[in-house]
Amino acid sequence: MVKKVPEGGYKDIFNCCPATILVMDIDAPYYTILDVNEAYLNATNSTRSELMGKPVFGAFPANPTDEVSRNIERTIFSFEQAIQTKKPHTMANYRYDIPIRGTDEFEERWWTTTNTPILDEKGEVIYFIHSPENVTELYKLGEREKAGVEALKNQRKQLYSTFMQAPVGIAIFKGPEYRVELINTPLCELYGQTVEEMSGKPVFEVLTHAKGLGFEELLDDVRLTGRAFKGQGLPAPMFRNGKVETVYLDFVYEPYKEDDGTISGVIVIATEVSEQVHAKQLLQEAEERARLAVDAVGLGTFDLNLLTGEMITSRQFANIFGFDEPVPSDEYIKVFHPDDLKLRARAHNEAPASGAMFYEARVIWPDKSTRWVKVEGKVYYDAGGKAVRILGTLLDITEQKKAKEALAESEQLLRNITSAAPASLWMSDDEGLITYINQTWVDWTGRPFEDHMGIKWVDSIIEEDREKAAEKFKKDTLNRDPYEAEFRIDHIDGTKHWCVATGRPQLRTDGTFLGYIGACVDITEQKHMQQQKDDFIGIASHELKTPVTSIKAYTQVLERMLLKKGEAREAAMIGKMDAQLNRLTNLIGDLLDVTKINSGKLQFNDQDFDFNLHLDELLEDLQRTTTKHIIIKKFSPTGIVYGDKERIGQVVTNLITNAIKYSPNADKIIVCTALENDEATLCVQDYGIGIPKANLDRVFEQFYRVSGEMQHTFPGLGLGLYISSEIIKREGGRIWVNSEQGKGSTFCFALPLKNVNNN
Amino acid sequence: MPKPMDKMKRIMIADDDPAILDAVGIILEFEGYEVRSTLNGAHLLKMETDFPDLLLLDIWMSGADGRDICKQLKQQPATSKIPIVMISASKDIERSAIEAGADDFLEKPFDIDALLEKIERHMRKAG
Numbered sequence: 001m002v003k004k005v006p007e008g009g010y011k012d013i014f015n016c017c018p019a020t021i022l023v024m025d026i027d028a029p030y031y032t033i034l035d036v037n038e039a040y041l042n043a044t045n046s047t048r049s050e051l052m053g054k055p056v057f058g059a060f061p062a063n064p065t066d067e068v069s070r071n072i073e074r075t076i077f078s079f080e081q082a083i084q085t086k087k088p089h090t091m092a093n094y095r096y097d098i099p100i101r102g103t104d105e106f107e108e109r110w111w112t113t114t115n116t117p118i119l120d121e122k123g124e125v126i127y128f129i130h131s132p133e134n135v136t137e138l139y140k141l142g143e144r145e146k147a148g149v150e151a152l153k154n155q156r157k158q159l160y161s162t163f164m165q166a167p168v169g170i171a172i173f174k175g176p177e178y179r180v181e182l183i184n185t186p187l188c189e190l191y192g193q194t195v196e197e198m199s200g201k202p203v204f205e206v207l208t209h210a211k212g213l214g215f216e217e218l219l220d221d222v223r224l225t226g227r228a229f230k231g232q233g234l235p236a237p238m239f240r241n242g243k244v245e246t247v248y249l250d251f252v253y254e255p256y257k258e259d260d261g262t263i264s265g266v267i268v269i270a271t272e273v274s275e276q277v278h279a280k281q282l283l284q285e286a287e288e289r290a291r292l293a294v295d296a297v298g299l300g301t302f303d304l305n306l307l308t309g310e311m312i313t314s315r316q317f318a319n320i321f322g323f324d325e326p327v328p329s330d331e332y333i334k335v336f337h338p339d340d341l342k343l344r345a346r347a348h349n350e351a352p353a354s355g356a357m358f359y360e361a362r363v364i365w366p367d368k369s370t371r372w373v374k375v376e377g378k379v380y381y382d383a384g385g386k387a388v389r390i391l392g393t394l395l396d397i398t399e400q401k402k403a404k405e406a407l408a409e410s411e412q413l414l415r416n417i418t419s420a421a422p423a424s425l426w427m428s429d430d431e432g433l434i435t436y437i438n439q440t441w442v443d444w445t446g447r448p449f450e451d452h453m454g455i456k457w458v459d460s461i462i463e464e465d466r467e468k469a470a471e472k473f474k475k476d477t478l479n480r481d482p483y484e485a486e487f488r489i490d491h492i493d494g495t496k497h498w499c500v501a502t503g504r505p506q507l508r509t510d511g512t513f514l515g516y517i518g519a520c521v522d523i524t525e526q527k528h529m530q531q532q533k534d535d536f537i538g539i540a541s542h543e544l545k546t547p548v549t550s551i552k553a554y555t556q557v558l559e560r561m562l563l564k565k566g567e568a569r570e571a572a573m574i575g576k577m578d579a580q581l582n583r584l585t586n587l588i589g590d591l592l593d594v595t596k597i598n599s600g601k602l603q604f605n606d607q608d609f610d611f612n613l614h615l616d617e618l619l620e621d622l623q624r625t626t627t628k629h630i631i632i633k634k635f636s637p638t639g640i641v642y643g644d645k646e647r648i649g650q651v652v653t654n655l656i657t658n659a660i661k662y663s664p665n666a667d668k669i670i671v672c673t674a675l676e677n678d679e680a681t682l683c684v685q686d687y688g689i690g691i692p693k694a695n696l697d698r699v700f701e702q703f704y705r706v707s708g709e710m711q712h713t714f715p716g717l718g719l720g721l722y723i724s725s726e727i728i729k730r731e732g733g734r735i736w737v738n739s740e741q742g743k744g745s746t747f748c749f750a751l752p753l754k755n756v757n758n759n
Numbered sequence: 760m761p762k763p764m765d766k767m768k769r770i771m772i773a774d775d776d777p778a779i780l781d782a783v784g785i786i787l788e789f790e791g792y793e794v795r796s797t798l799n800g801a802h803l804l805k806m807e808t809d810f811p812d813l814l815l816l817d818i819w820m821s822g823a824d825g826r827d828i829c830k831q832l833k834q835q836p837a838t839s840k841i842p843i844v845m846i847s848a849s850k851d852i853e854r855s856a857i858e859a860g861a862d863d864f865l866e867k868p869f870d871i872d873a874l875l876e877k878i879e880r881h882m883r884k885a886g
Contacts, residue, residue: 542819545848546776549868553782556871557789585868596851603851 020044022056022130026083029076030055034127043134044098045107056130060098071096075113082115083125090114093139096132110139172256174265177202178219181265190249190272192239209237209244222253222266229253233277248277300394304329304377306352306387320373320396322365337362337370347375352387355379360397372401415439422522426457428503429515432477441520446492462488462496469501480505480513486523498527534595541592548588552581590719594702597726604644604730611638611680611751612673618649619671622656629660634672638680641751643731648751651724651735655684655747658720663688663744676750679733683748691739699737700725724749767793768882771811773800773828774846775820783815786871792878800828810841813882818847818856826852826859833860842881 005013014021020040025032033051041048044060051059057072071094081089091113097106113132117125163170169187173180180198188195191207204211213236222229231251238247251270255263294301300317304310311329318326321335336344340361351357357377362370377392415438418425424441428434433454442449445460452460458470465487476483483503491497503518555578562571596602612635623631641648659669666687674681691699698704703718728735728749739745770792774780780796787794795811797803800823803814814832818825825845832838845861846869847853853864862884863877 542848545867547778549848550776550778550782552868553779553786553871557782557786560786560789560871581868592849601851603854605854 020132020134022051022132023127024056024079024130025127026125028079028083029057031057031079033059040132043132045100060096078113078115079128079130082117082128086117086119086123086125088114088116093135108136109134110136169268169270171198171203171268172265173203173219173268174256176220176223178204178216178266180206187268187270190238190247190270207239209239213237219253219266222255223263226255226257226263228255233273233280247272248274294393298396302377302390302392302394304390304392306389317394320371320394321363322367322371335363335365337364344375351377351379351390357390357392370398371396372398421519424520426452426501426503426518426520427515428477428518430477430513432474432515435515444491444497444522445489460489462490464488473503476503477516480507483516483518495524497522497524499523531599534599537591537595541588541595544588545585548581548585552578552585555581587717590717590723593723594719597723602726602730604647606643606731607645608640608642609645611641611682614645614649615652615671615673615682618652619656622653625657626660628667629663630668631656632668632670634670636672636674638673638675639753641680641753643751644727647727648731651727651749652682652684654720654724655682655749658747659684659686659688659745662686666744675753678753679750680753681748681750683746685744685746687744690741690743690745691737692741696737696739700735721747767791768813769793769795769811770813770815770878771803772796772815773803773820773825774798774815774817775800775822776817779817783874786874787878790875799823800825803828804831806838810838812841812885813878814841814843815878816843816845816861818845818849818852826856826861829856829859829861840885842885844877844881 014035015038017037018039020043021035021037022033022040023035025034033054033056036046036048036051040046041051046059074091074094075096078089078091091111093110093112095108095110097108099105100107111132112135113130115128115130117128120126163182164184166184167186169184169190171180171183171187179202180200183195183198185195188198191198193206198206204216215236218229218231221227229252231249231253233248233250235246236249237244239245240247249270250273251268254267254269256265256267258264293299294314295316298316298320300320301314302317303312305312309329311332313326313329313332315326318324321327321332323331333341333344343359344361347357347359356379357375360372360374363373364370374395374397375392376395377390379387380389380391382388419439421438421440424444425436425438426434426441427436434452434457437449437452437457441452441460445452447460455470458466461469469485469487472485473483475481482505483501486498486500488496488498499520500523501518501520503516506514506517508514555574559571559574559578562568562574593602615635616633619631619633656669656671663669663686668687670683670685672681672683672685695704700721702722704721725735728751731751733749733751735747735749737745737747770787772780772783772787772794773796774783775798777798780798784794784796798820800816800820803816816825816829825847829843829845832841832843842862843860844863844865845852845856845859846865846867847856848867850866853866856864862881865874865877
């Protein structure tokens with residue numbers, strides 16, 4: 001133990017001190033090294049002898065870098081500062097590499113050096129201490145730290161850039177009010193705002209329409225618990241195109257943590273999935289509709305895996321097979337009708353090759369009832385073309401089958417009925433081609449069904465009648481008129497049979513023409529009867545005429561005898577009797593005429609005659625038959641008419657006797673003739689009872705008579721006007737009437753002047 | 760009217776109805792003609808002498824067609840000049856009657872005046 005540092009002890013301290021010390025003279029520019037301690041020698045890899053008494057920059061030459069050169073300058077500056085100011089001067093963190101002894105290499109070193117002047121008693125600097133501290137490790141640590149911070153900075157920058165450019169919306173909401181710390185453009189676009197409108201503001205202050213919908217609670221939960229929230233396809237109101245719309249979002253709320261781990265906000269990452277959601281909704285709707293449709297028509301569906309044999313079936317499928325719930329495919333096969341199993345197997349076997357499957361089969365329900373099912377399927381193949389799957393449908397067609405059977409039965413019934421019908425039935429299409437005839441027609445003609453299709457049916461008509469019947473049918477088809485024609489056919493019995501064919505035009509609901517449905521009736525018997533009737537009336541009329549002729553002869557001779565005897569009163573009575581005989585004769589004549597008209601045997605002896613002249617004679621005779629009426633002639637020139645003078649006269653007589661008969665309270669009848677458009681016309685006007693409008697068209701019909709209360713007051717068979725109209729028609733003319741009930745009638749006819757028709 | 764002084768003109772009537780023969784006969788006799796009649800038309804063809812001045816011939820007679828008789832009479836030189844007026848209940852026959860050679864036609868029933876007019880006309884023609 002020593003009480004104080006012994007003499008020379010400071011030398012030991014100097015040498016043992018861990019601080020590096022180099023003592024230098026102030027002899028600038030040499031700065032001769034005066035002393036050096038062990039620590040310095042160690043730090044600089046030097047020996048005492050290498051340094052002692054040497055100028056310092058000789059001992060430590062400049063490093064080959066500018067840096068070092070500058071370091072020498074800085075060192076000299078520090079030396080000078082310390083010497084001049086007489087105060088220690090520190091040079092911080094400079095690089096001064098030290099040579100590796102024995103090599104040309106240098107070792108990098110960083111230093112912080114203090115140059116401390118030592119003063120004498122007078123306060124003058126006599127030498128100074130140069131004490132460098134090796135701070136290489138410290139410096140390098142600092143540098144590393146600096147580089148680390150820089151790297152972090154770059155990383156942050158990159159992150160921010162990524163963040164801002166991300167295609168998804170990202171934002172950081174800070175604090176309990178969720179102030180927008182950061183937000184990128186996609187999220188702003190999603191929100192329908194700009195970055196400026198959002199930045200720095202509490203988010204719900206900007207997006208007011210999203211307030212109170214539960215988003216705040218979600219954010220709070222994330223911020224307070226640190227648990228992230230993921231929302232998928234959630235609806236959110238957004239301000240778009242000037243109005244609030246519902247959009248669908250996928251989003252994540254992540255807690256935003258500070259460096260110390262505290263949660264200061266929420267990171268929001270969001271993308272809009274409205275389109276996907278809509279597409280999905282549409283798909284779901286479409287699926288739903290398809291399902292509803294399948295359900296609605298009672299379709300069962302199946303998905304058969306051809307590789308495993310496994311079959312997935314719908315509930316409806318199971319129901320159609322009589323099961324409550326879907327069962328394995330084996331169970332379905334068991335309930336097939338045994339007779340249909342083969343058919344089913346064949347359909348399944350052939351499906352992979354054809355690509356489709358179709359069959360109808362029977363299944364037997366638990367209650368033993370038989371149901372018909374229709375199976376339709378489509379085959380699906382893998383990439384290698386191997387059939388892997390059949391998807392298809394199943395339909396219960398029991399009712400259809402029943403309906404079809406019923407239809408077939410009713411068709412058969414209809415066929416039987418039509419075959420049994422005494423009439424032949426036929427159908428034609430809109431072009432007038434025959435599409436159907438019944439068995440009756442086949443039986444009549446003895447020609448097979450096909451021989452009547454199209455236009456071939458006319459071949460059964462005898463040649464004489466064929467063209468007329470065919471033309472009429474063509475014309476009626478064109479005009480969609482009801483068809484009616486009479487013709488004769490070559491009957492299988494070898495004779496000709498009369499037929500009357502009628503057809504009713506068939507129209508679709510939209511009014512378009514479908515063709516005809518018609519019948520053809522064998523009227524041979526009627527024709528025969530008609531002939532017999534006509535013959536009978538003809539003969540009867542003839543036979544009636546014979547006694548009338550003799551009665552008339554007796555009457556006339558009697559009249560003459562009485563007149564000769566001067567018995568005028570009796571003669572007058574006989575004269576009246578003769579007039580009645582004339583009426584009887586006329587009635588018989590009418591009957592005969594009608595039978596002739598009906599049988600087409602009314603004969604005409606046409607010749608040229610002066611119409612007015614002939615009328616003059618007629619009217620003279622007719623005037624004699626009435627004392628009450630005056631026949632007033634109003635004739636215009638008419639020229640020569642070609643026709644049957646007597647038949648035309650018959651018409652005139654009929655019209656005038658009618659005029660007399662039906663105007664009992666009038667006293668005149670006006671007869672006009674005229675020539676108009678190459679026609680000679682005649683009108684007979686009376687001032688009688690007239691004809692009701694409703695009957696005007698019917699007066700020329702056979703057997704038409706005055707109807708109503710006056711029916712019995714006017715005698716007649718109702719044949720006169722019918723015969724008249726037939727005569728005028730046969731002569732190529734026209735006949736018509738104008739009338740007003742209670743005021744009178746005007747009957748007219750017109751005849752062509754140059755008639756070359758020689759009926 | 761025939762003149763009473765003249766030799767009575769003779770008219771033959773052929774009809775299968777006796778009433779016609781009777782009635783027409785009365786008329787014609789009343790009018791001053793000598794009338795003969797027959798119910799059988801075929802008898803007419805057997806006439807060899809004593810021919811009538813005019814023949815009233817019914818067309819439809821039982822067993823004979825007046826037109827055939829007419830044709831034959833008109834073909835025989837002895838009878839070809841005799842005027843024949845054919846009578847029928849059917850006016851439609853008129854043409855065929857004329858074709859058969861008849862000089863005239865009268866439809867039954869007829870007016871006496873019409874009958875007489877025709878008879879006189881044809882007799883005058885025949886001279």
